Amino acid sequence: xxxxxxxxILGEWGVRDVTPPSQRERERVxxxxxxxxxxxxxxxxxxxxxxPEADTYVASLGGPLPYMQRLRAIDTETxxxxxxxxxxxxxxxxxxDRWRRLAETWNFVEVNDLIDKHNRWYPIEARxxxxxxxxxxxxxGGRPYRRRPLDxxxxxxxxxx
Amino acid sequence: MSEHDHDHEHHDHDHExxxxxxxxxxxxxxxxxxxxxxxxxxxxDVALRMSAREVTEFDDYLAQLVxxxxxxxHDAQGVGLxxxxxxxxxxxxxxDAGEEGFQAIVNPRLxxxxxxxxxxxxxxxxxxxxxxxxxxTKVTIDGQDPTGADIHLELEGLSxxxxxxxxxxxDGVLIIDRTDPESRKEALGKLRPQPLLR
Numbered sequence: 001x002x003x004x005x006x007x008x009i010l011g012e013w014g015v016r017d018v019t020p021p022s023q024r025e026r027e028r029v030x031x032x033x034x035x036x037x038x039x040x041x042x043x044x045x046x047x048x049x050x051x052p053e054a055d056t057y058v059a060s061l062g063g064p065l066p067y068m069q070r071l072r073a074i075d076t077e078t079x080x081x082x083x084x085x086x087x088x089x090x091x092x093x094x095x096x097d098r099w100r101r102l103a104e105t106w107n108f109v110e111v112n113d114l115i116d117k118h119n120r121w122y123p124i125e126a127r128x129x130x131x132x133x134x135x136x137x138x139x140x141g142g143r144p145y146r147r148r149p150l151d152x153x154x155x156x157x158x159x160x161x
Numbered sequence: 162m163s164e165h166d167h168d169h170e171h172h173d174h175d176h177e178x179x180x181x182x183x184x185x186x187x188x189x190x191x192x193x194x195x196x197x198x199x200x201x202x203x204x205x206d207v208a209l210r211m212s213a214r215e216v217t218e219f220d221d222y223l224a225q226l227v228x229x230x231x232x233x234x235h236d237a238q239g240v241g242l243x244x245x246x247x248x249x250x251x252x253x254x255x256x257d258a259g260e261e262g263f264q265a266i267v268n269p270r271l272x273x274x275x276x277x278x279x280x281x282x283x284x285x286x287x288x289x290x291x292x293x294x295x296x297x298t299k300v301t302i303d304g305q306d307p308t309g310a311d312i313h314l315e316l317e318g319l320s321x322x323x324x325x326x327x328x329x330x331x332d333g334v335l336i337i338d339r340t341d342p343e344s345r346k347e348a349l350g351k352l353r354p355q356p357l358l359r
Binding site for chain 1: 210211248249
């Protein structure tokens, strides 16, 4: 099939001057070629039915936003604790009383401080949408945005005595 | 090149240097403004239509919230900000009350007086919109400060207008609800998402 014919069939074609109105339209388009600044430039065809958001603008300028960095830090810290707990469990898991005592005295201050900050400021910083019925924030990935602070119970859930 | 020309050129360099500095400061301010606006909820966020609850606990969290509201208000170059504008449904707002300085008002009760006056108003949650709004020129505010102590303020002019604007936010009322029908229609036209060909 010849390319012009294919273009015509697929509709990738200009105005066809087969009727008087379409002839007038072609004349108007040709007159516009002299004034239109887009002449000779490819026009992107992606339709965006939304406005550019300020947070995406900021993210594009400076990388991850503070709440994103904090969430990453919480995940990393939690992983580190899990690793250390795994090693400690291998050593002390055989003695339930000793393991419970160790779980209760495990130091989660730093990660819990991050979790507290996340629970307080994440909805503001991320402009988390609200549900007008519940008057609370929507769930993130099917779960509430709030993170549970790490404590002895959390340790014993992962590594039972 | 004559001495005069040289001086002149030197002066031009200085002038250009100042211009660059000014441009840099301007760009920094603009970046801060956008950073702040990224945390302020924009129309049609449903939080802007929800009424806030009375504050009952005057704790560390409230103090931090007020600090954050103040910083956001300054960075966004506004004269007032309500907690509902950041998605916190508590009856708190901050205003830059001119001679009275920065004020954080918790559980405010407003008594509006003075001749009603119509002025153009904008809102940090309605970026491009400015509409005429009729407000009383004086306002008396009773409420509490972030520590829970009672406060009493008497404001006039722009500060009075800002306080009424922020108090409206706490009840889910926006300037587009207080303007005339024609301005409202025009504002809603600006706020409607536009298809953009990119």
